[in-house]
Amino acid sequence: YLAKEHRTGVEFYVADKDRNSPERLSLLGDLRLAIESGDLDLHYQPKVRLSDGTVEGVEALLRWWHPLRGPVSPVEFIPLAEQSYLMREITQYVIKKALAQAGRWWEAGIGVPISVNVSARDLLDSNLPEQLEAGLKEFGLPVDAIRLEITERVLMTDQAYIADTIKTLADMGVHLSLDDFGTGYSSLVRLQRLPVSEVKIDASFVRRLAESADDEQIVRSIVDLVGSLGLRAVAEGVESLEIATILREMGCPAGQGRWLAKPMSATETAVWLRSRLSPAFVARAVDQVRL
Numbered sequence: 001y002l003a004k005e006h007r008t009g010v011e012f013y014v015a016d017k018d019r020n021s022p023e024r025l026s027l028l029g030d031l032r033l034a035i036e037s038g039d040l041d042l043h044y045q046p047k048v049r050l051s052d053g054t055v056e057g058v059e060a061l062l063r064w065w066h067p068l069r070g071p072v073s074p075v076e077f078i079p080l081a082e083q084s085y086l087m088r089e090i091t092q093y094v095i096k097k098a099l100a101q102a103g104r105w106w107e108a109g110i111g112v113p114i115s116v117n118v119s120a121r122d123l124l125d126s127n128l129p130e131q132l133e134a135g136l137k138e139f140g141l142p143v144d145a146i147r148l149e150i151t152e153r154v155l156m157t158d159q160a161y162i163a164d165t166i167k168t169l170a171d172m173g174v175h176l177s178l179d180d181f182g183t184g185y186s187s188l189v190r191l192q193r194l195p196v197s198e199v200k201i202d203a204s205f206v207r208r209l210a211e212s213a214d215d216e217q218i219v220r221s222i223v224d225l226v227g228s229l230g231l232r233a234v235a236e237g238v239e240s241l242e243i244a245t246i247l248r249e250m251g252c253p254a255g256q257g258r259w260l261a262k263p264m265s266a267t268e269t270a271v272w273l274r275s276r277l278s279p280a281f282v283a284r285a286v287d288q289v290r291l
């Protein structure tokens with residue numbers, strides 16, 4: 001293992017596929033410690049209106065700096081956590097942190113909706129709506145301070161409990177987004193029945209928009225479909241000006257991605273929000289659109 005690392009010089013940590021392997025169990029144990037000691041951090045990635053660059057909100061993304069392994073990607077540890085009770089603890093932790101952050105930003109006049117990712121397990125745990133309600137109250141926040149992102153694949157499991165929780169959240173006025181759209185196989189009927197207000201088009205299609213005619217056609221169809229259902233389309237993976245321009249011409253209302261703004265620490269995000277929400281910036285953006 002060490003020898004291989006030396007040869008490639010690459011150090012990506014990949015947990016063993018076997019779910020009971022010592023590697024995975026030890027990573028899971030470390031994750032529990034990280035939650036207890038507050039070593040999990042939230043970064044925030046802005047979501048931007050493509051017509052004029054106005055910020056519409058930010059997405060909270062977990063960051064874990066492992067004391068020995070260095071940064072471990074959520075792509076690695078979230079699926080691991082999802083197979084255990086730890087997922088519920090992580091989501092509670094993320095919601096608590098996001099609410100506290102929202103409380104500070106709203107007070108400072110730079111409040112925008114913060115989107116939090118939730119998994120199937122969180123929706124099976126019926127106390128999510130209560131936790132959210134109590135937290136909003138505690139920080140004196142409007143219901144739109146926190147939004148929830150649910151992946152398309154979760155909804156395909158079609159469990160009654162999940163549907164109930166989603167309905168409760170929607171009745172509370174919580175905005176829901178369908179995340180990673182295009183990676184599952186939602187039917188049009190399903191999409192229309194869900195109480196979601198936003199659909200996030202998966203980065204895997206958006207990234208290749210400029211090179212692949214197939215991907216361009218897929219994204220265009222999704223944008224049209226989502227719009228015709230009266231929902232808001234958000235493109236993930238906006239990595240270049242070229243992609244942003246194509247999306248804008250397609251009529252995709254909003255985007256997220258490295259070219260628009262990277263995920264940033266809370267402090268960096270506050271600076272970014274302050275500059276974006278300033279009257280001067282907004283006036284400039286409006287002028288650009290007029291030109």
Ligand code: C2E
Pocket residue numbers: 045060061062073074075078094117118119149179180203207236237238239256257258259262263
């Ligand atoms: P996601 O919800 O679809 O989040 C978007 C991912 O796209 C993030 O990856 C973000 O860093 C990445 N991204 C940003 N800009 C670009 C770009 O220009 N191109 C491309 N290709 N990707 C871009 P990240 O932070 O590694 O998170 C990966 C996934 O892990 C998330 O996908 C989400 O499903 C999950 N995740 C992250 N934080 C949480 C959390 O707090 N709770 C749960 N349940 N899942 C989380």
Ligand code: MG
Pocket residue numbers: 059117149179
């Ligand atoms: Mg998401």
Ligand code: MG
Pocket residue numbers: 179180181200202203236
């Ligand atoms: Mg996504």
Ligand code: MG
Pocket residue numbers: 180203
């Ligand atoms: Mg994704």
